[in-house]
Amino acid sequence: MSAQVIEVMDDVVCVRRPSYLTCSYLWRRGAEVVLIDAGMKTDASDVLAGLAHWNLPVDAVRACFVSHWHNDHSAGAARIKERSGCAVYYAEAESPQLLRQTATGGALGWLSDAIPEAGPLVLAKGLLGEAPMAAVEADRYVQDGERVEGLDVLFTPGHTSGHLSFFEPERGLLFAGDALAVVDGELRFMSRPVTEDLDAARASMERCHALSPSWVLAGHREPLQVTQAHLDRFRARLDAAAPPAGDWPLLG
Numbered sequence: 001m002s003a004q005v006i007e008v009m010d011d012v013v014c015v016r017r018p019s020y021l022t023c024s025y026l027w028r029r030g031a032e033v034v035l036i037d038a039g040m041k042t043d044a045s046d047v048l049a050g051l052a053h054w055n056l057p058v059d060a061v062r063a064c065f066v067s068h069w070h071n072d073h074s075a076g077a078a079r080i081k082e083r084s085g086c087a088v089y090y091a092e093a094e095s096p097q098l099l100r101q102t103a104t105g106g107a108l109g110w111l112s113d114a115i116p117e118a119g120p121l122v123l124a125k126g127l128l129g130e131a132p133m134a135a136v137e138a139d140r141y142v143q144d145g146e147r148v149e150g151l152d153v154l155f156t157p158g159h160t161s162g163h164l165s166f167f168e169p170e171r172g173l174l175f176a177g178d179a180l181a182v183v184d185g186e187l188r189f190m191s192r193p194v195t196e197d198l199d200a201a202r203a204s205m206e207r208c209h210a211l212s213p214s215w216v217l218a219g220h221r222e223p224l225q226v227t228q229a230h231l232d233r234f235r236a237r238l239d240a241a242a243p244p245a246g247d248w249p250l251l252g
């Protein structure tokens with residue numbers, strides 16, 4: 001199955017992969033495109049499908065932001081950079097993994113590839129840190145508080161140690177990566193087994209909530225147009241899961 005292209009608004013599309021419904025986002029600015037996450041395939045064919053939505057060539061890509069190192073968010077970045085000459089931005093803390101080539105060979109990479117894309121083993125597949133990917137160098141490491149290519153960089157660790165989210169404040173677009181989840185039209189936690197640092201992840205979700213975004217464009221499932229009721233229910237979830245009495249729900 002190929003990737004699906006979902007129009008969020010005139011200038012923003014979501015490219016969604018059948019495998020764990022991983023989403024990348026393309027933001028068109030005139031003849032140029034900013035890419036937020038570049039999962040999924042090392043040949044970047046799914047990202048190219050997003051560009052085709054606007055009949056734009058690959059060299060329209062001006063910048064590629066990578067929220068975190070996981071294969072389903074980063075695998076196509078090297079290929080896109082090679083073909084477009086775009087700048088690649090991510091956090092320095094993610095560099096050990098993003099600079100590690102696993103696309104060719106490696107038993108864990110093979111195992112990750114061999115696990116079916118659906119069913120209960122999908123989680124195990126996601127947890128295989130050596131999932132196949134192509135190493136990609138950053139043109140520059142970016143940090144919390146910077147504005148780069150029209151996006152505010154937010155340090156939102158927890159899911160990984162150097163996870164970043166990106167916020168377009170004019171319209172309230174939060175490109176959240178895996179800092180939080182959207183499930184069944186609600187803002188939710190990522191599942192516990194795929195969260196490295198629960199306390200950091202909670203703090204990151206608090207930051208995301210405090211932004212009162214109009215849209216949450218997260219790394220999986222679907223773009224969500226956010227209402228006050230969504231934010232209120234997410235607030236209640238955050239409060240219910242707060243330590244010491246609260247607990248992080250197993251599946252988010």
Ligand SMILES: [Zn+2]
Pocket residue numbers: 068070073159178
């Ligand atoms: Zn992830």
